[in-house]
Amino acid sequence: MTTDTEPLYPWQEAQFRHLTKLCVDNRLPHALLLSGPTHVGKAHFTQHLVQYLLCRTPADLACGSCDTCLLVKAGTHPDNRQIGLVDSKQIKVEQIRDIRDWESQTANQGGRKVCVIKPAETMNHQAANALLKSLEEPSPGTILILITHQAARLLPTIRSRCHRVDFHLPPAKEAGTWLRARHELQMDAETLLEMAGGSPLKVINEIDETFLKNRQTLAQAMLPLARGTGSPLQLATQFAKENAVQLLEIFYNLIADSLQHSLTDYKLPIKNKDLYDILKEYGELASLEQRFTLLDSITQALGYLASTANANPQMLLERVLSQTALEV
Ligand SMILES: [Zn+2]
Structure with missing residues (x-):
């Protein structure tokens, strides 16, 4: 210890x-x-x-x-x-x-x-x-x-x-108060907590500048990838030195948010509310089925990374990103 x-x-x-x-x-x-x-x-x-x-x-x-x-x-x-x-x-x-x-x-x-x-x-x-x-x-x-x-x-x-x-996560209000009192935040506490699934410790430990930059890069790539004008290989190479588990989790939450939009007619809050426009447009391009399949692929890739020491994170990431391209 x-x-x-x-x-x-x-x-x-x-x-x-x-x-x-x-x-x-x-x-x-x-x-x-x-x-x-x-x-x-x-x-x-x-x-x-x-x-x-x-x-x-x-x-x-x-x-x-x-x-x-x-x-x-x-x-x-x-x-x-x-x-x-x-x-x-x-x-x-x-x-x-x-x-x-x-x-x-x-x-x-x-x-x-x-x-x-x-x-x-x-x-x-x-x-x-x-x-x-x-x-x-x-x-x-x-x-x-x-x-x-x-x-x-x-x-x-x-x-x-x-x-x-x-043990349980603290209620959102208590978590926000605790975060604001103890840490200098890069965004408002509520948005950060939503991104971190409600955990103030995850906000502190994981949502740093790199996390936010990678989230932004992934979000910006979603529409080009869906339209087939973005390169999954290039993006995976760009992320070669980053934490693949974290990238896959970020991507999962982006896709899940876009599904949440589509399934609830924009009524329920999403985790990445500052990326509303991109997620809305993506949801208009990709079908529900395509997005559910993509979530399955991400879950599989994460499971593989968790269970096998020999997994190739960059290859797994590239495979997931390439599945983002929509069939036309
Ligand atoms: Zn003592």
Whole structure:
């Protein structure tokens, strides 16, 4: 873990109070499942929780200054394990077996031991089965924290043995207020939040100048691509050094917005409202069927990028862009 001095986000304070209350009452379950969409701040929450669980003098929060707090902040606390993806898209059984060995040892600092598994849904079948043993026969004083944004992909037997805590995006108004108070924004907070699917953390972490520039380039290319006068190859080459997942997500949202327009007769709000004119014109050119097919292709490309280390992002992007050309 890296040093993290940012306070708890206001939209996760209730979950923190719930868990610290269980802790104070000596009722904290030995396994927690922190579940919720991406970009909601689960890892940030976990950093605070781990620090609290290991702190020597916790109050409402960890003290932040005792020796164990400092070790957690530095990512070097011997009683805190972090299990994640290492050169693979799966958490492997060896990683889980290591936890079993570690669980059986006495805590170095004489307190609890805390192990974080993230993203928990990437445990392969063997790893998940190995973890079940830890869940069925917990070691006293050890807390397992599983983090996931796809709880449905976990074995039901794992889900049922964990105390689940759900995380949600903050209401739009609260998110906007928080953003405006803390960050200099490049556009109005509402538009940025719509682009980020409602997540203020995604606005901060992803919607930077490059994102906005790429979104603009993709939007400007939609009409020429549809008419067959733009070159998918040239555009994909231009994007060669950019983040393909982000580009595909931007493109998905542009196409989805144009569908939203067409299907609701312009009545429902869209994510890219500043690009209204382009999206409207595109919607008049492309049929519903063509756009739904395009969304399927983007979803497939994203799935491929997520599941295979060998995917060729530029080729996938070019293939999607070339499908934007309308058949005449
Ligand atoms: Zn402390």
